[in-house]
Amino acid sequence: MKIISMIPARYAASRFPGKLMQDLGGKTVIRRTYEATVATNLFDDVFVVTDSDIIYNEIVNNGGKAIMSIKEHDCGSDRIAEAVENLDIDIVINVQGDEPFTDRTSLEKLIGVFKEDPDKQIDLASLMVHITDLDEINNPNTVKVIVDQSNFALYFSRSPIPYPRDLNDNVKYYKHKGVYAFRKEAILDFYKLPMLPLEASEKIECIRYLEYGKRIKMVETDVQGVEIDTPEDLERAKKLWK
Numbered sequence: 001m002k003i004i005s006m007i008p009a010r011y012a013a014s015r016f017p018g019k020l021m022q023d024l025g026g027k028t029v030i031r032r033t034y035e036a037t038v039a040t041n042l043f044d045d046v047f048v049v050t051d052s053d054i055i056y057n058e059i060v061n062n063g064g065k066a067i068m069s070i071k072e073h074d075c076g077s078d079r080i081a082e083a084v085e086n087l088d089i090d091i092v093i094n095v096q097g098d099e100p101f102t103d104r105t106s107l108e109k110l111i112g113v114f115k116e117d118p119d120k121q122i123d124l125a126s127l128m129v130h131i132t133d134l135d136e137i138n139n140p141n142t143v144k145v146i147v148d149q150s151n152f153a154l155y156f157s158r159s160p161i162p163y164p165r166d167l168n169d170n171v172k173y174y175k176h177k178g179v180y181a182f183r184k185e186a187i188l189d190f191y192k193l194p195m196l197p198l199e200a201s202e203k204i205e206c207i208r209y210l211e212y213g214k215r216i217k218m219v220e221t222d223v224q225g226v227e228i229d230t231p232e233d234l235e236r237a238k239k240l241w242k
Contacts (some may be wrong), residue, residue, distance in 0.1 A: 003111060004045045006077030006083060011052035015141075015229055020055060020097050022234055029053055032100035034064050040104040042111060048097070049083045049089070074195075075205040081191030083114065084184060090114075092187060094180040100227040100237065102179070109219045110181040112209070114138035118209040123186040123214040126153070126206065127177040128219050129225050141229060142238030143176040143204055144216060153216040156204045166227055177221070186214060 009030050013019050020030035027035075031049065048059045048066040059066040067083045084092050092112055095102050106127055113125040128145050135141050142157040147153055155161060156176055157181050164171070180214060182190075190208060199207040209216055226237040 001043050002088065002091065003042070003091040004047070004084075004089050005093045005095055005107075005168070006080045007037060007046070007048045007095050007097050008057045008079045008103065009048050009050040009052065010076075011050070011055055013098075013229075016234075019234065021058065021229055022228075024100055024234070025236055028058055029234075029237075030097050031058060031062055031064070033095065033097055033102060034059055036100060036102040037107075038064075038096050040102070040107055042104065042107055043093070044089075047083065047143070048180060049079050056175045059217065065221050076178075077182075077187060077190050077205050080182075081187045085188060085191075087184075090186055091183050093176075094182065096178045096227065098228040099177075099179065099225060100228070101240070102166060103223050103225070106177075106179065106219075106221040106223050109221065110179070113181065113217050113219060114183070120183065121215065121219045123183060123216040124183045124206075124209065126220055127179045128174040128218045129177055129221055131175045137173050143178075145174050145176040146219050147174070151218045151220070153206070153218050155210065156207055158202055158204070161177055163240055166239060174220070176204075176206075177225075178227070182240065185220070189214075198240075 009020055018098055019026050024032050050056050051069045056066045069079050110125045117166055130167045137160050139159055143156055144161050145153055146161050147154045196213055228234050
């Protein structure tokens with residue numbers, strides 16, 4: 001299988017504009033993420049895909065590979081789909097631009113899903129982390145996921161799912177980490193399919209796959225890292241980097 005990674009990167013993030021160009025230990029967040037992804041040595045190629053000249057130049061001028069989007073896109077998956085449409089690949093892994101602590105072990109698990117699926121029953125795979133902190137469980141910025149007995153995704157939500165009607169220690173809550181692995185056919189399908197009401201309501205792009213009957217295999221990881229969505233997250237990332 002030919003496997004590449006693409007890192008979608010918008011400059012004008014709604015909650016923290018310009019976050020990918022913020023300094024993290026002497027390099028920008030997007031450069032840290034790109035270099036961490038390359039350093040896993042898991043991919044035939046790694047690209048940043050962006051609509052920003054600033055981000056494009058940051059990567060290319062520092063020896064990396066970047067692709068400029070041709071069209072305007074609402075989500076990272078659409079941006080990646082446009083970029084891979086004419087590439088000869090089998091699997092593309094979407095690493096979020098604000099994930100500078102990307103690690104080899106988690107990405108290796110995602111790749112393993114497809115190596116163990118010769119009949120191509122799985123359309124995409126993604127990561128989840130067990131969480132116990134009630135503030136995080138109730139935080140709408142934390143996307144939660146529930147799965148079946150085989151770890152296929154049933155639903156994603158910004159609300160606590162399952163709802164804790166009765167306190168039950170046996171119920172586990174999982175945070176969805178926005179790292180995806182797609183078969184090329186699956187992401188091109190996503191690009192062509194219109195957004196439906198559930199995705200529009202939650203503003204969670206992977207719900208589109210569920211609404212159209214795609215199968216998402218979730219892979220548990222214990223690597224938390226820091227996703228940089230706010231200035232406060234950036235400060236946490238700086239402390240962790242040190």
